[in-house]
Amino acid sequence: MEIYVVRHGETEYNVGAVRFRGRKDIPLSELGIKHAEETGEVLANVPIEAIYYSKLSRTRVTAEKIKEYHPKAIFEEEPYLLDMSFGDWEGKTFDEIFIGEEKEKWFSNPHDFIIPNGETFYTVLDRIHRLFKRLERQKEKVVVLVTHGAVINLIFVYITRTHPSNFWRFYPKPSSISKIVYENGLFYISQFNNTDHLS
Template sequence: MSAFRLVLARHGETESNVGGVLDSRPPGPPLTDLGRLQAEALAEELAEEPVVAVYASVATRARQTAAPLAARHGHTVEVLEGVHEVQCGELEGRSDVDALRTFHEIFGSWHTGLVSSRLPGGESGQDVLDRFLPVLEELRDRHPEGTVVLVSHGAALRLVGGWIAENVTGRAADEVLLPNTGRVVLEADTSLASGWRCVFWTGHDDIGDDQPAGAGAAGD
C-alpha cells in the first residue's frame, strides 16, 4: 500500500454553475447530465489509484459526484460535516456583476492573509478554515496509507489548498478557478512546517510533481 495521499476533488456541473449563480447553501442542486458524465469520468481517471475511502460534503452535488468513484473501488460514500462550500450569506442565489465582484474581492483578500474578512452575512475565511482543516487532519489520522478522496467545492478547496500546502502561494490558489471535478492532490510531508505538500493542482502546470491524465472538465 502506498503512503497517504489526499485527493480533494470539486463536484461535477450543476445548473447553478451553468448560470454563474452563487449557490453555497446545502443541500443545493443536483448534477446536470454533463455533471453526471464528469463524475463517471472522475471515477475512470482514478480507477488505478489505491483508493481506500471516499468522502463527500453534505451537498447533493458532492455526494452524487463521489458515488461512481466509490462504487468503482467497492466503497460507500461517507458524508462529512464541515467541508461544504464557503457560505455566501446575502450573496446567495445571485449572479449579478456586483455580487460576483464582492465575492471575488473578499475571497481574494483571504489569499493575502486577510482571513478575518467576511462575506456580507456569510462566512469569513477563518470560519472556513476552522471547520475544514480539522477534518483533513482527522482523515490523515484515520488513513495512514492509500489514497483518500474527498469531494467538496471549488472556493473552499482553493482556500484550504493554498493555506496548508507549503509549496502553493495564496496568489496561485486564487488566480485559477478549479473546474468541475478538478483536483488538488496533497501528500503528508513531515519535513514541512505545514505538514502538507501539493503534488498536483488542476489548471496549474507549475504546481507539484504529479500530473494525472485528464485534469478535469470545463466549468465554473
C-alpha cells in the same frame, strides 16, 4: 498519505451568469454527471480506502461515481467539507451583488468581505484545519475528498500556509482532480486542477 481533492461536477449555477452556490442544493447538470462518471473512471485504479463528501447532492453524486469503482472503500458524509456559506449572496450573480469597484475587490481581496449571514474565510479554514488533523491520524492513507470550489481554494491556502488573499490562485474547475501528499509531517501539492480526463 495521498489525498485526492475532487471538485463536484458542473451545475447550472456554474455556467452562463455564474451564481453563488454555497449551501443551496443545486444538482449536477447532464454534463456534470458525465464528467463525474469520467472522474470515477480515471480514479478506478487508485487504491482508494475512503471517500468523503459534503451533504449537498452535487458532491454526493460525484462521490457515488467514484465509489462505483471502490465498493470496499469507506463512504461517508463529512460536515467539514460542506460548501462555504455565502449567506444572502446565495443564488445571486456577481452583478446582482457587487456595485462599481466591488467586483474587482472581490477578486483582489476577497477575505476582506463580510458576507451578510455567511461564513468568513477564517471559519472555513478552521474546519479544514480540524479535518486535516484528523486525516493525519487515521489509518486510511489513500482518501478522496469530494467538495466545493471555495473549500478547495481554502484547502490549498491552508496547506501552502499562504494568506487568504491568495484565495483565487487556487481556483479549481468542476470535476477537477488535485492530489496532496502528506509525508514526514508536511503536505505537498503533487497535482492541481487536473481535467485531462474530461471529454
